[in-house]
Amino acid sequence: MTLALVLALVLVLALVLVLVLVLVLALALVLVLVLVERCTR
Numbered sequence: 001m002t003l004a005l006v007l008a009l010v011l012v013l014a015l016v017l018v019l020v021l022v023l024v025l026a027l028a029l030v031l032v033l034v035l036v037e038r039c040t041r
Helices: 003-040
Strands: none
Touching: none
């Protein structure tokens, strides 16, 4: 394993983690908005 390969793998893993976190946050926001709308009606 060369250093460049390890760095590339780490970058890819970091990008995947960021994408997953963004998706989870977006889903949580949608759920909160739906719950708020249901409670206020």
